[in-house]
Amino acid sequence: MSVDTGQPVAEAVGGDDNSARGRRRLAKQGDPRDGRPSRRSARGLTTLFSRHWYAWAMIAPVVLVIAVIIGYPLGRGIFLSLTDADESNVSRTIGVNEIPATYQFVGLENYADILGDSVFWDRLGWTALWTVGCVSVTFLIGLTLANMLNRQVKGRSFYRIAMIVPWGIPAFVSVFAWKMLFNEKYGILNKVLDGGGVEGVSWLSDPTWAKLAVIIVNVWLGVPFMIVAMLGALQSIPDELHEAAEMDGANAWQRFVNITLPGVRSVSSTVILLSTIWTFNMFPVIYLLTRGGPGDSTEILVTYAFRLSFVNSPRDFATSAAWGVLILLLLSLFTLIYRRALRKQGEVW
């Protein structure tokens, strides 16, 4: 596509010595450890552009999409969170009449209201519990299963494919399947419990059980990713290490603690950070399984913000946006602390 446009521009800007220029560019491109480009060039911006325009052209679509769909709405969202915008005062069109927006700037009032209200802190507490619970259980199960799959077992490839199946099914379909299993009167889980003489559990209508249920489903959905990531990490540990340790008389547990765990550390830290962020913002599981209910007992921050602007009436855009900004702040804070903690232990990424 851009093959033809490539050279002319370079030539036009490049001036007299084309061949030398081409070679220099090639060298630049060829070695990734080349470091930052020198900005001392006399021709400044023009040179910068002629040297990097193809790199910039290649990233342009992504930058554009991110700027339009994330940059602008983010700025707008932060602005909305400082106003009293709701369904009744934003600009809208009714029939042929355009009604202009009448909401006003209220400063940090929304934030003060939210932080002064116990609802936010309740939701935050449950969100923290939900995130820690889901990530730790998912990680432990993933690490255990990956360890088992990393042995030479008969039928290993079958096990491996079977266990990553949940990843291949759309989450909302799986959630419906689980909803059916959890059904209080007819669900198979309660039927089995009944058969065993145990009284059925009101999985989705009792606050405590509902919390457990959403965590179970989220763990089920998250384990396959964990298995694949940890398998990759495990396979990068050289066999010789284990063999040498075995020779020195280390038992299985010692080998696990002293070889396997350090070996999967860097992958683990990235994967845990990612899944913490994903779980913190996990919308579909809770929204589809319980709608945040019973009451608002399983509502995490994200689903509550969604409820404020799309479910509740009147739709409160400003407060919802303020919740969103708070979520973003919390996650940024977490990422900073997490990275700092890692760096202190000598881990860099």
Add this chain to the structure above:
Amino acid sequence: MRTQKRGRAASVGLHTGLLLGTVVALFPPLWLLVTSFKPDSEAFSTALVREFTLSNYDHVLADTHFLDWFGNSLIVVLGTTLIGVFIASTTGYALSRFRFPGMRPLMWVLLITQMFPMAVLIVPLYNTMARLGLLNQPVGLIVTYLTVAVPFCAWMMKGFFDTVPISIDESGRVDGLSPFGTFWRLIMPLAKPGLAVTGFYTFVTAWAEVAYATAFMTGEENLTLAGGLQTFVNRYGADWGSMTAAAVIIAVPAAIVFGFAQRHLVSGMTAGAVKS
């Protein structure tokens, strides 16, 4: 080697653990499949299929907007996957091969967009889409999904391109290919496993997205599958039979894509770690 020393007890334990994992992983989707072949009256019986019937599928396909939803989803997902994989690869390639001003900020932005809660974006985005007339339009969803899938994919593609030797680029350049020509004709064909993984990821992400789809698409015939399945629950309160059939049909394309990608998925994500 190590494994030959494993005792019988350890062996049994290992297989028990793996079998347990497999059963838990497979049971919910399998149960869904089984239930979809049962008549409504038996939807919740614990028995396997006693009277095999396709009436659930018949009802879903003939009497509901299911095919509309399916078509809508297909347009959105294919659009997202094609565009997404392409721009993620160009970005990944640029990040892997070139050192250019703005590179580190871009890598940071890609990482940070991962943690953007849709809650902060969804309201302004909804207003923007409304102003641009993109509500209820597949294009609106496609553009939105790109931001969800592309940052992660660009990271992954960068990783894949890093594993392709730079000498290949150099020989292409020596033979007179432009940077884009090198990328398109030499490197892309070599990055097929990476493309399979990112394509799969984008497909699954878009196929399964709920929040934006619920907020942006309204009106029975405009819904995507995620939204459509929800109207099912309200309208057919107890009609689990139809829902299971719909869910199975929805899962099939994802399963097919998954089947194609899964070989690359495991080998791709564990690239360089395969030891024989």
